[in-house]
Amino acid sequence: MSDRTPDLGIVFNALPTPYLLLAADFTIVQATDLYLRANGTTRAQLIGRNVFDVFGGNPVDRLDNDLTMANLRASLTRVLETGRPDAMPVQRYDIPAPDRPGEFLQRHWSPVNTPVLDDAGNVTAIVHYVKDVSARVRGYARRDALVRLSDAWRDLRSPREIVFTALAMLGELLGVDRVSYGRYNDATDTLYVGPDWCRPGIPSLEGTVRLREFGTFVDDMQLGHAVVIDDVARDPRTAAHAEPFRRHHAQAFVDIPVIELGRLKSILVISDTLPRHWAPDDVALMREFAERIRTASERARSMEALATSEAKFRTITNAMPQMVWSTLPDGYHDYYNEQWYEYTGMPPGTTDGPRWNDMFHPDDRERAWATWRDSLATGEVYEIQYRLRHHSGEYRWTLGRAMPVRDESGRIARWMGTCTDIHSQKLAEAALREAALRKDEFLAMLAHELRNPLAPIGTAAQLLKTGLADEKTRVVASDIITRQVRHMAHLVDDLLDVSRVTRGLVQLNMAELDMADVVASAVEQALPLIEERRHALDLHLPDHPAAVQGDRTRLVQVIANVLNNAAKYTPPGGRIALRLDVADGQARVAVRDNGNGIAPTLLPHIFDLFIQGERNPDRAQGGLGLGLTLVKSITTLHGGAVTAHSDGPGRGSEFTIRLPVRGEAAVPALAAPIEDTPAAARALRLLVVEDNPDAAGVLAELLRTEGHDVAVAEDAETALRRADLAAIDAFILDIGLPGMDGYTLARLLRGDPATAGATLIALTGYGQPSDRAQSHAAGFNRHFVKPADPAELLVALQAV
Numbered sequence: 001m002s003d004r005t006p007d008l009g010i011v012f013n014a015l016p017t018p019y020l021l022l023a024a025d026f027t028i029v030q031a032t033d034l035y036l037r038a039n040g041t042t043r044a045q046l047i048g049r050n051v052f053d054v055f056g057g058n059p060v061d062r063l064d065n066d067l068t069m070a071n072l073r074a075s076l077t078r079v080l081e082t083g084r085p086d087a088m089p090v091q092r093y094d095i096p097a098p099d100r101p102g103e104f105l106q107r108h109w110s111p112v113n114t115p116v117l118d119d120a121g122n123v124t125a126i127v128h129y130v131k132d133v134s135a136r137v138r139g140y141a142r143r144d145a146l147v148r149l150s151d152a153w154r155d156l157r158s159p160r161e162i163v164f165t166a167l168a169m170l171g172e173l174l175g176v177d178r179v180s181y182g183r184y185n186d187a188t189d190t191l192y193v194g195p196d197w198c199r200p201g202i203p204s205l206e207g208t209v210r211l212r213e214f215g216t217f218v219d220d221m222q223l224g225h226a227v228v229i230d231d232v233a234r235d236p237r238t239a240a241h242a243e244p245f246r247r248h249h250a251q252a253f254v255d256i257p258v259i260e261l262g263r264l265k266s267i268l269v270i271s272d273t274l275p276r277h278w279a280p281d282d283v284a285l286m287r288e289f290a291e292r293i294r295t296a297s298e299r300a301r302s303m304e305a306l307a308t309s310e311a312k313f314r315t316i317t318n319a320m321p322q323m324v325w326s327t328l329p330d331g332y333h334d335y336y337n338e339q340w341y342e343y344t345g346m347p348p349g350t351t352d353g354p355r356w357n358d359m360f361h362p363d364d365r366e367r368a369w370a371t372w373r374d375s376l377a378t379g380e381v382y383e384i385q386y387r388l389r390h391h392s393g394e395y396r397w398t399l400g401r402a403m404p405v406r407d408e409s410g411r412i413a414r415w416m417g418t419c420t421d422i423h424s425q426k427l428a429e430a431a432l433r434e435a436a437l438r439k440d441e442f443l444a445m446l447a448h449e450l451r452n453p454l455a456p457i458g459t460a461a462q463l464l465k466t467g468l469a470d471e472k473t474r475v476v477a478s479d480i481i482t483r484q485v486r487h488m489a490h491l492v493d494d495l496l497d498v499s500r501v502t503r504g505l506v507q508l509n510m511a512e513l514d515m516a517d518v519v520a521s522a523v524e525q526a527l528p529l530i531e532e533r534r535h536a537l538d539l540h541l542p543d544h545p546a547a548v549q550g551d552r553t554r555l556v557q558v559i560a561n562v563l564n565n566a567a568k569y570t571p572p573g574g575r576i577a578l579r580l581d582v583a584d585g586q587a588r589v590a591v592r593d594n595g596n597g598i599a600p601t602l603l604p605h606i607f608d609l610f611i612q613g614e615r616n617p618d619r620a621q622g623g624l625g626l627g628l629t630l631v632k633s634i635t636t637l638h639g640g641a642v643t644a645h646s647d648g649p650g651r652g653s654e655f656t657i658r659l660p661v662r663g664e665a666a667v668p669a670l671a672a673p674i675e676d677t678p679a680a681a682r683a684l685r686l687l688v689v690e691d692n693p694d695a696a697g698v699l700a701e702l703l704r705t706e707g708h709d710v711a712v713a714e715d716a717e718t719a720l721r722r723a724d725l726a727a728i729d730a731f732i733l734d735i736g737l738p739g740m741d742g743y744t745l746a747r748l749l750r751g752d753p754a755t756a757g758a759t760l761i762a763l764t765g766y767g768q769p770s771d772r773a774q775s776h777a778a779g780f781n782r783h784f785v786k787p788a789d790p791a792e793l794l795v796a797l798q799a800v
Contacts, residue, residue, distance in 0.1 A: 020128040026051050026076060029125065038107075038132065051128075068092070075113050080123050085114040090133060108137040323419035327402075329412045331376045340419070345391025361387035361395045368400070379404050379412060385426075388419065396423035457484045489787050508551035508637060512662060515546040515555075515587045519580055522559035529567045530576065535593075540579040546587040547662040554634045555659075561627040562591045562655045569653075570595030586640075587661055592654040598646035606644045607632040635659070683707045684729040684800055689719045689745065690763075691737055695786075699732070699763075702790055708797070716740035716748075726754035730800050735764035735775070743778040750779035759800045763788055 012019060018035035020028055028046045036042060046054055052069060068091045075086045088111040109130040116125035317324040317337040324337040341348050344359055360368050364386035375382035382402040387395040402417030460477035519541065530537055548555075559578075566576045570593045579590045598606060607628050628644075635642045640659035646652065686708050690696035693714070700710040711728075713719035716737050731749060735742035742762060749755040760780045764771070767785035775783045782796050 015129075017129050017131060020046075020051070022051060022076070022126040022128055024080065024123055024125065026126075028054065035130075038130075072111070075111070076126060076128075079113045079115050079126055083115050083117060083121060083123055085112060087112045090137060107132060108134045320418075321420075325402075325417050325419070327415045327417070329414060331372065331415070334414075343390060343419075343421070344388070359389050361389070363387075375402065375404075376415075382415070382417065385422065396421055397426040398422060454484075454488075456480050485787055508554060510549055510551060513548055513550050513552055513555065515548055515580055515589065515659070516541050518550075518552060518555045519559055519578065519589060521552075521556045522563060523578070525556065525560040526563035526567060529564055533567055533570070533572045533574070535567055535570060535573070536575045538575070538577040540577070540581075542581055544582075546580060546582045548587050548638075548659045549662055550638050550659065555638070558631050558634050558657060559589060559591075561631050562589075562657070565627055565655075566591055566593040566595065566653075569593070582661060585661055586658045589657040589659075590654060591656075592652065594652040596653075597649045597651045598644065598653050599649055603644060603646060607642070631655075631657070683709065684797060685709045685711075685724075685727055686730050686732060686797075687711050687713060687719060687722070687725075687728045688732045689713045689716060689737065689742070690732075690734045691715060692734075703797075706794060706797075716742070716745040719745065720748065725749075725752070728755065728758055730759040730761060730797060731755075732761045732763050733780075735762060735766050735771070743774055746775070746778040746780055759797075761793075761796060763793075 012021065012030055013032050015032055016034070017032075018038045019030075019032045020035060021030035023029050028049055028051055031043060031046050036046070052073065055069065055072075071088050071091065075088045078084075078086045091109050091111060092107070110133045111128060111130045114127045114129075115123045116127060118124050314337070318339070320337070321339070323340040323343055324335075325333055325340060326335040327333050336346075338348075340346070368384055368386045371384045372382055374380070381404075382400065384400050386398060386400060388398040388400075390396045399420045399422045400417065401420075402415045404412045405414050405416055407413045457480070460480040463477050464474060519539075523537070523539065527537075563576070563578070570576065574594050576591065576593045579588075579592075581588055632642050635657055638659055640657065642655065642657045645654045645656075686703055688696050688700055688703075688710060690699070690712070691714050696712045696714070700712050703710045711722070711724075713722070717739060719725075719731075731746075733742040733745055737745070742764065746760050746762075749758065749760065759782075762775045762780045762783045763786060764775075764783075765786045767783075772783050784793060784796075
């Protein structure tokens with residue numbers, strides 16, 4: 001080496017990068033001043049020692065020191081084996097903090113190991129040099145923190161979550177271990193201090209501290225972490241109090257008034273590892289961080305308000321009895337309330353269109369969608385009734401209604417709709433329409449049936465009026481009138497009967513009966529019609545009694561009605577069979593014919609009120625469609641049942657009446673029939689009060705033929721003005737009189753001593769149980785319903 005050759009140690013030491021020179025056995029041969037300063041060591045601590053003995057025991061970086069040493073050993077070994085340079089991964093290796101014994105500074109290095117070769121190509125030494133990339137690594141960490149912060153905020157829903165997530169990531173951006181949060185109360189001028197603000201071993205200062213005293217305890221605070229204080233730097237009052245602390249700790253205080261989130265206005269960072277003046281890149285980074293917090297907080301507040309509004313909306317809709325739904329402007333559903341899922345049985349959360357389409361009844365689908373498309377196109381209110389599938393599988397009638405929700409510009413933002421179950425209402429409407437139709441048919445039939453007897457009555461009356469009829473003609477005319485009046489009375493009785501029976505007001509006179517005797521009486525009543533229509537009647541009666549508990553008159557009425565029905569609905573020359581037997585504790589009466597039969601659609605309703613089969617011109621008798629209703633009601637009152645069967649039109653029908661045999665009938669005991677008073681034969685003085693002159697005149701003439709002295713008054717006032725009231729034995733009063741009614745007249749007669757003992761007989765068109773109760777309360781002795789049987793009226797007068 002010549003005198004001009006520079007000392008290699010001096011040259012090595014002049015390199016601008018920290019270097020180590022290692023022997024082939026990894027002994028440290030030389031180190032530059034930059035390396036020593038960067039590591040905080042001296043040459044005496046390094047030269048002549050194995051590199052792994054020097055750096056393997058770093059007490060600060062225990063978590064990844066083993067990995068660092070492993071990477072270094074692997075790299076040096078590769079250099080020895082290959083004779084080529086080898087770049088190591090970026091390593092973290094903390095160094096002692098100057099002037100602060102026991103504290104270390106975080107550093108990141110990018111090491112490279114380069115071989116020194118001899119002429120033969122053998123590795124004689126290794127140059128280990130490092131580049132401090134701490135700033136770059138910190139920048140990468142900050143950028144990564146921003147990315148992770150943005151990713152995390154996608155799942156955050158409240159401003160509070162965003163604040164504390166931002167504080168956690170702020171530490172990474174600033175390169176500090178922790179970030180503490182302090183709350184300032186401007187009303188009390190105090191700052192909340194957390195327990196983690198203090199150094200280990202210092203008593204906790206957790207609580208509130210007056211801001212003007214803030215600087216007095218900062219020496220006890222931990223360095224190396226940030227403190228976030230809200231509403232400090234932006235408030236002139238508090239900023240003045242913070243200034244002494246700022247001056248006293250100028251080296252440790254950094255104010256970044258760029259973050260605004262609710263009441264979070266500024267960040268005070270306490271750390272001696274941060275520069276006093278931020279680099280432009282760092283300031284831009286912090287502002288980007290602040291902008292992301294602001295954007296996320298606004299989004300969170302909007303989402304929080306939306307969530308609150310949506311929760312309120314869901315609470316309201318789930319409290320409603322209707323199904324509630326909403327759609328986007330294009331008509332696709334995005335929400336159903338709980339009632340929808342409960343009603344339809346659809347899985348919760350299902351909102352897709354195809355499944356909605358399947359909910360419609362197939363017959364209503366096209367109509368419902370056409371109406372919906374029209375509303376979407378025009379913006380008109382959507383309203384329609386259709387059948388919707390219930391979770392039971394039944395299609396139920398539903399009212400669907402939807403209205404558009406428009407934004408400020410008038411455009412439709414969504415549709416809000418409801419579905420209301422109206423199935424019961426629709427069924428009730430159908431029932432009402434059917435009942436109205438039956439009523440109309442019944443009234444038409446009633447008019448027809450009442451006109452039939454009126455025609456011969458009118459003809460006979462006209463014949464008698466001419467005065468040209470002989471005795472035989474008068475007898476015939478009188479018989480016609482009597483017969484037709486009896487028929488009309490029968491029609492009216494049927495109406496009254498069905499009213500009383502269907503309301504459970506009929507009284508049954510129960511007794512032990514043999515059904516064979518009841519059947520015989522019913523056949524006797526129906527036989528004239530059967531013979532008139534030339535039907536053959538087959539009777540099959542048991543050899544032993546069929547004993548039941550029942551009302552003889554009513555049971556005869558039941559069987560006679562069934563026989564008459566068979567006769568009416570069987571063409572002339574037909575066959576009727578009646579069979580009585582006892583089986584399974586029941587007496588059974590079956591009546592079968594080979595007549596018109598019953599249509600399948602009519603069969604389920606054959607016992608309903610006013611229901612009749614088709615009226616054919618050849619029917620000998622009409623009727624009001626009440627007979628079978630009475631049959632069912634009376635049979636039910638006796639604890640029995642009646643059924644109907646037919647194979648269809650033209651194939652006849654069969655009615656079966658079942659009654660429990662004696663001892664098994666569950667029917668109430670009823671009052672005994674009223675017995676007639678023994679007759680008394682004497683002429684009476686009678687007063688008939690009737691506003692219908694014809695009715696009054698005919699009745700008076702009938703009573704005079706029996707030898708009674710009869711007077712007539714057309715109203716109550718006329719009757720009361722008569723001077724001979726005290727001599728009247730019996731008063732026959734109409735109830736529906738003009739002015740004063742019959743009830744009032746009866747009470748006045750009972751209250752007058754002169755007439756208090758007279759017999760009062762009501763002869764009226766009012767025959768309901770309530771009418772009878774009122775007449776009894778008014779003082780009447782007897783109550784007859786028009787047209788009364790003259791014989792019964794005369795018997796009642798015999799008791800006076």
